[in-house]
Amino acid sequence: MQIVSWLVRRWSAEVTFQKTRAHLGVETQRLWSNEAIARTTPCILELFSIVSLLTNRLPTRERTRLTAATWYATPKPTFVDSLEAVRYAL
Template identity: 60%
Template sequence: MRDHLGVETQRQWSDKAIARTTPCLLGLFSIVTLLATRLSCHANLQVSAAAWYRKQRPTFADTLAAVRQQLWREQGFLTSRHASKPAKLRPALRDGIVHALCYAA
């Protein structure tokens, strides 16, 4: 898995712990990949870029951020029940915050 997918060495010391977590990691990777494939049929996945590094295709971090963003969009933002009148953010500001949180989460 490390050679093919670039999964880093796990922090567990026992063979049993590694045997438990490796299938979970592979399963999560597979679920995110399948969800991203479904998303990419409807819209192009955003590719984050830095001034010093251009990418042609989305990385797993880009894919994970896109899946998070879609899940959050479907759930909506939950607000406190105690707030009398929540202030609404401008759509551009809200989308920028969501984009940043998707990569930070």
């Protein structure tokens, strides 16, 4: 029972890591050493989390300012759109 509970707790972390590799390109950096990758991977994940949280805290008026590229329509704002909105607000 204890092993199953550990696996269940670990599952959400594994899903997070898989999503960050697939969508953010984490662990695909072109760096010279494994230590450099080990340092930058958490920073990239933290940056994504901070920008996402800050975007969520923006007033509705500023969140609706999020623009999408006219040549590439997306149903929801992308990370770049969120980053732009946070930079503008700061």
